[in-house]
Amino acid sequence: MLQSKLTSTFGLMLLMATVSFAQQVKSDYDHDANFSRYKTYSWTSVKTRNPLWVDRIKSAVNSALTAKGWTEVPSGGDAAVFAIETTKEQQTLNTFYDNFGGGWGRRGGFGGFGDATTTTDTYKVGTLVIDIFDAGTKKLIWRGSSSDTLSDKADKNIKNLDKGVNKLFEHFPPEPKR
Secondary structure, three states, X not given: OHHHHHHHHHHHHHHHHHHHOOOOEEEEEOOXXXXXXXXXXXXXXXXXXXXXXXXXXXXXXXXXXHHOOOEEOOOOOOEEEEEEEEEEEEEEEEEEEOOOOOXXXXXXXXXXXXXXXXXXXXXXXXXXXXXXXXXXOOOEEEEEEEEEEEOOOHHHHHHHHHHHHHHHOOOOOOOOOO
């Protein structure tokens, strides 16, 4: 019985942690823009703290846009693409119980937990923001962001980047107004 409670509790904690750390994508666009007229794009810049990320970000975005039928040109594209990395520190609390027991305490609280230990983990959350401008008017036509895409952990970086960018461009370009 104790083993099944511990397993259930651990499983629930793991599920909650997975959901809270999952990538989130958001996008918005100019509803008056005619996306069918954009076929080519050029990069304006990629701003990131780590210069190794410039080519990685461009590669991931280029793959996503190519899959949508857009073609990169060195300059003079129909659209201009800009990418920026934003990073903030996030904290999470981890509480572990030992001597896990059951039953209600005398004052209406749940008793029998034993000792609880809470630790704080600080980690950096990296968000990638992609802006696409109409190259002629310099007007922003689309903005997308993918949170938890860039991290300090090198082994996860490229996988997370590709996954986040693919998810970000999943519904790109926006459907025309009807």
